[in-house]
Amino acid sequence: MISKIYSIPRKTFLKISLAAFMLGAGACTTSIPIQVIKLPNIDTSGIKRLAVMSFAIQPTGDGASRQIGQMLTIKTRQIVQNTGGFTVVDESEVERKRRAGESVSESVDGIFIGEITEFSSKDTAQYYKATDYREAYTEYIREVTLSITYRIVRARDGSIAGSVNKSGSRSSRSSVSSGDLTPPLALAQGIVDGMLATLYQDIVPWQRTEWRALLEETSKDKEVKRRMKAAKDLARGGNYKTAQREYEVLYRETGSFAAGYNEAVLIEIAGDLSGAIERMRLLASESGNPKASSELERMTYVQAEGRAVAEKFGGASGGADKAIKQAVDEIEARLAEGAAISILNISRNEMELAEYCVEKIVAAVVNGGRLTAVDRTNQSVIEAEQQFQLSGAASDESAVSIGRQLGVQYIALCSINGSGYLRRLAVRIVNVETGEIALQSSFEI
Numbered sequence: 001m002i003s004k005i006y007s008i009p010r011k012t013f014l015k016i017s018l019a020a021f022m023l024g025a026g027a028c029t030t031s032i033p034i035q036v037i038k039l040p041n042i043d044t045s046g047i048k049r050l051a052v053m054s055f056a057i058q059p060t061g062d063g064a065s066r067q068i069g070q071m072l073t074i075k076t077r078q079i080v081q082n083t084g085g086f087t088v089v090d091e092s093e094v095e096r097k098r099r100a101g102e103s104v105s106e107s108v109d110g111i112f113i114g115e116i117t118e119f120s121s122k123d124t125a126q127y128y129k130a131t132d133y134r135e136a137y138t139e140y141i142r143e144v145t146l147s148i149t150y151r152i153v154r155a156r157d158g159s160i161a162g163s164v165n166k167s168g169s170r171s172s173r174s175s176v177s178s179g180d181l182t183p184p185l186a187l188a189q190g191i192v193d194g195m196l197a198t199l200y201q202d203i204v205p206w207q208r209t210e211w212r213a214l215l216e217e218t219s220k221d222k223e224v225k226r227r228m229k230a231a232k233d234l235a236r237g238g239n240y241k242t243a244q245r246e247y248e249v250l251y252r253e254t255g256s257f258a259a260g261y262n263e264a265v266l267i268e269i270a271g272d273l274s275g276a277i278e279r280m281r282l283l284a285s286e287s288g289n290p291k292a293s294s295e296l297e298r299m300t301y302v303q304a305e306g307r308a309v310a311e312k313f314g315g316a317s318g319g320a321d322k323a324i325k326q327a328v329d330e331i332e333a334r335l336a337e338g339a340a341i342s343i344l345n346i347s348r349n350e351m352e353l354a355e356y357c358v359e360k361i362v363a364a365v366v367n368g369g370r371l372t373a374v375d376r377t378n379q380s381v382i383e384a385e386q387q388f389q390l391s392g393a394a395s396d397e398s399a400v401s402i403g404r405q406l407g408v409q410y411i412a413l414c415s416i417n418g419s420g421y422l423r424r425l426a427v428r429i430v431n432v433e434t435g436e437i438a439l440q441s442s443f444e445i
Contacts, residue, residue: 257292281296
């Protein structure tokens with residue numbers, strides 16, 4: 001188990017936030033966005049084949065309720081299909097198995113069951129008397145309320161993997177006539193769209209953007225403040241590794257708590273959550289500052305949640321190692337023996353996992369002896385990776401240009417696509433001399 005692959009930074013831009021007020025500081029604090037993966041609200045681990053049954057309505061439900069049930073069913077099936085995490089099985093197969101008295105577990109792993117628990121449409125009118133500023137008028141109001149519940153049942157034993165209740169309402173107003181009010185079904189459609197907008201969070205691992213704040217220096221030492229500002233400017237420019245090294249030196253030489261804290265935060269941003277935890281733990285021990293202890297607790301929680309996602313949904317290192325081996329086999333099969341190659345991490349998604357994959361690919365290529373790989377500690381390689389990650393684009397022309405600077409025949413651009421257990425390792429190799437694509441493939445993690 002590779003425990004360090006679960007922190008998921010995606011973007012490399014910075015912003016000035018109001019986080020300083022939360023930290024008790026008087027000035028604005030630089031914050032860096034990082035994406036963390038969250039467990040779904042329903043434990044769908046082990047469920048690959050999912051049947052989405054038609055939404056049920058109350059026995060007294062009218063035609064409008066049936067139409068809303070159809071809306072819910074169609075949209076739910078689309079969302080489930082679009083997650084990429086399930087094979088959607090037609091409900092007729094489940095019904096056929098049930099009628100025949102056969103076990104549905106042979107065809108499905110889980111069954112999605114939804115129900116409309118409340119639907120109402122109420123029209124009212126409010127009369128307003130004339131005033132010095134307006135004439136008398138009547139306002140017509142239509143209020144539509146909808147409540148639903150859904151759950152997923154495991155086919156093998158009938159246990160409930162989880163359930164969710166949702167409610168919503170929408171209204172329409174008119175000062176002309178009740179005929180100008182929005183039809184109930186149109187209002188209901190808006191409610192349905194709103195309620196199902198986060199359905200994916202209920203059934204598959206999902207990502208949320210969080211912000212990591214860098215602390216300001218509180219010392220009155222002008223030299224320390226100058227060096228801290230220089231390190232912060234590096235971080236604001238996306239030079240995280242260089243800024244991290246500056247903070248490390250500052251802490252070692254001056255004992256600045258802010259420097260030690262910022263170093264640990266940037267280690268997390270770079271993708272090494274385990275390393276960040278160790279650094280923050282040391283800082284908490286050496287400084288006794290409760291801020292370090294609080295941040296250590298948060299980091300530990302993020303790591304535990306990431307491990308839980310990996311264990312439940314198959315996003316652990318085994319899949320990554322398999323993808324790495326497949327990628328190395330493809331690279332060595334496509335390129336001539338002795339060719340010089342630079343392998344870069346251009347991913348803006350799941351940086352730590354991407355770094356792990358690239359490091360393993362480089363090591364495998366070097367150990368294989370068929371190709372010559374550029375050392376990834378080379379400053380030009382570091383700068384090239386940062387350039388790609390900051391720009392969010394990796395054109396063949398820019399790859400050729402950087403490849404020439406590095407003096408290699410080929411440049412491999414590696415990234416992680418997708419999220420959670422839907423991730424893939426993407427590899428594109430560009431021939432520096434001709435600009436042609438030598439390999440473009442992706443491998444399931």
